[in-house]
Amino acid sequence: MTELAPTVVTYPDGALTGSSTVTHVTPLADGRTGVVLDSTPFHPVDTAWPDQPADTGILSTPDGDLRVATVVTGGVYDGDLVVGEDLPVRTGTEGWTFVVVHVVDGAAPAVGTAVDAQVDGGLRAAVSAGHTACHLASLALDAALADAWKKDVPTDAAGHPAFDMLAIQTSRITEYGSTDVYRIGKSLRRKGFDTAVFDDLRAVEARANATLAGWAGAPGAIGIHREDTTLAGRRTWRCELPEGTVELPCGGTHLSSLAEIEAMSIALEAAEVPGGVELTMTTVIRVAP
Ligand SMILES: [Zn+2]
Known part of the structure; x- marks a missing residue:
């Protein structure tokens, strides 16, 4: 007992x-x-x-x-x-x-x-940077894919069609980076997602990276907000982007400001899998010393 x-x-x-x-x-x-x-x-x-x-x-x-x-x-x-x-x-x-x-x-x-x-503060700092980059990259990817949706779908914290939320399979945060794997199958296509956007993957990547470059070094505060202090208590990641403040549920740790970010970028890879496409987003971030 x-x-x-x-x-x-x-x-x-x-x-x-x-x-x-x-x-x-x-x-x-x-x-x-x-x-x-x-x-x-x-x-x-x-x-x-x-x-x-x-x-x-x-x-x-x-x-x-x-x-x-x-x-x-x-x-x-x-x-x-x-x-x-x-x-x-x-x-x-x-x-x-x-x-x-x-x-x-x-x-x-x-x-x-x-x-x-x-x-261990070194590891914590490295994964906190990776976690912040992971959230920002998912928002930048959603924005970069916004025009690929032909129907109305739920939106993300920044108001773009929520590709990340609807397609995410796994998300792994690493030291100063993250790897997110998405699956685009029949159900996503039925929701109105046109996979033709992946024919020019470098263009999607470039749009997302332009967004991320605009956020890196901006003055916006980043923090975790919570109603109670227990492990299971509901916690929210809040980030003041230049376009406005975004909030999403999050159980992890983060940087405290966009100003700490020197640079961040994503790379995309798409692979045919049975019944659809698997998209892998690899994100890297560099933080001011
Ligand atoms: Zn999170």
């Missing part, structure tokens, strides 16, 4: 350190241990939508330092804690309590131990 409060998360505000208390420990595969804290600056990889990779770092305890190899989400239902890949529901599902599970090697600290959490 596991009675756990939802973990308070501080990474949406950019935190890299924090003092916490161990509330639960659980044995994992490979002799590793999952450590749950009452609050944490560590960003966990999300099970259902693993776009931003986990933070790494150190938990300092009175008995020494524990290296945090990865961080995953856990859910408690009916007193049972289910961790990482085994979690059968999306974060936020009603009836579950969601916690951050720090995966460490070696002896686990006892429940009640005070720990100092310290996130």
Whole structure:
């Protein structure tokens, strides 16, 4: 029986350190241990939508330092804690309590131990830049493909037909970049998307890159806004683009201003797959030192 409060998360505000208390420990595969804290600056990889990779770092305890190899989400239902890949529901599902599970090697600290959490700031900065670039690239791609739609479809945060939302298969954020894979099959064509636009992929790329070049270095603020501080709490990415402020749901970490961006661009590749086209967008970003 596991009675756990939802973990308070501080990474949406950019935190890299924090003092916490161990509330639960659980044995994992490979002799590793999952450590749950009452609050944490560590960003966990999300099970259902693993776009931003986990933070790494150190938990300092009175008995020494524990290296945090990865961080995953856990859910408690009916007193049972289910961790990482085994979690059968999306974060936020009603009836579950969601916690951050720090995966460490070696002896686990006892429940009640005070720990100092310290996130690897270099990796965090690199994936935060990658995550911001990922969102901006998807908006720039939507704008670049706006004329390919022959019917009305739902729009994105900037008011363009939501190609990204309607076609996305996977999104992986990396250090200073991201890779997004889209699938354009029968259902997207039925919604009015004309794949002839991909006949000149370089033109689509050029339009998106012109948009991104206009955003890089602009003065707009970027931030995560939230109503509550728990892991499962609803969070929104807000970015002041030159065209106006955009908002979309996001569980990750980001740059704090467009002004930090020196340059960013995308590259597109299309491949025929059974029943349609698979489009891969590779995004890179360079941040001011
Ligand atoms: Zn996001």
